[in-house]
Amino acid sequence: MTDLLRTQSLSVGRGDRVLLRDFDLAVAAGELVHLRGRNGTGKTSLLEVLAGLRPAVSGKIERPAAGLHWLGHKNALNGDLSVLENLQFWSALQHCDPKTIPAALERLGLARLRHRPSRTLSAGQKRRAALARLLVAPRPLWLLDEPLAALDVEGLAHVGALLSAQLDGGGAVLVTSHQPLPVDAARVRSLEIG
Template identity: 55%
Template sequence: MPPPSLQLEIRDLAVRRGPRLLFEGLGFALSGGEILHLQGANGAGKTSLLETLAGLRRPAAGQVRGLPEEGGLHWLGHRNGLNLNLSVLENLEFWCGLNGAGAAACQPALERVGIWKLRHRLVRTLSAGQKRRAALARLLAQRRPLWLLDEPLDGLDRQGLELFAQLLAEHAAGGGGALVTSHQPLPAGLAGVRILVLNP
């Protein structure tokens, strides 16, 4: 089943980190099938923008319209959100239980990202790329229309980058949308990609 249609609209958004104004007057729209690549120097507010859209930070001003209802988005931070002392499978099972996804979704998700054979390995024993794949599996265990991805390419080798491109393309083709921060270019050949540069 495709995710619900996405029509996200940002108007005159301002975000602060402590006393510092990161940006103001920001406006853009994102529809299903589109990928917005957020670029900018360190400190420009890319992560803070994603945190604001994820509900982890309150905007200083502006409007956010069309955010999916509760449970309608995936937030993937650059630290992966994995418990290093649990196995790959235990991490995903915990996430599924927390978010109402069935445990049966774990195996196909881990197979899709190529680490089902590592399911019983403790996360702390994995390479950086394997940890990133374990984090990406959360995106597949439950369909959600909006992906907020903070530096998802970090740690991925060539095959990992190809896998990420396939997952992102399938998500967009199914009507989903994504905001992606990355200091490196997104994999070539992705359709529906637009660039938004944040200036500090």
């Protein structure tokens, strides 16, 4: 299997504190890695460094040339725009085909809400709208920080289907969650941080 992400002797900090030292990780195509650990152990900081949003203290990171998706705690939706308009804006930023948006909305159970202003959505609906970005522009690697937050049973099922499809298509996922992931446990490699 081809590694889609690899770190060597990676050290990650927040402020003046080093949270992880000499962290080595390889994530292969078709693999889902569940980062686990108590709050404050550096899971989010690690994902931010892997996504290129903050610098590492030291070490080396190899990322896929075809890019990655980052989904953080915040949904990054403009409350004044509809769900559809938010995805159209994001699609334009990513230079991808907006024709994929209707199918993404349908798949995440948001088609009937596409014209609603994002500010009027429930927390779970906002989370699903953010997750729809994963489908609009395929990327080989997903870095997901607490993607299950605020989701109901239906939303969890949607995420489980997204994760399985990503793995089946040869992609990889690195995810933090305090909840069990909604996929077959045999497909998950757990990694304790801290």
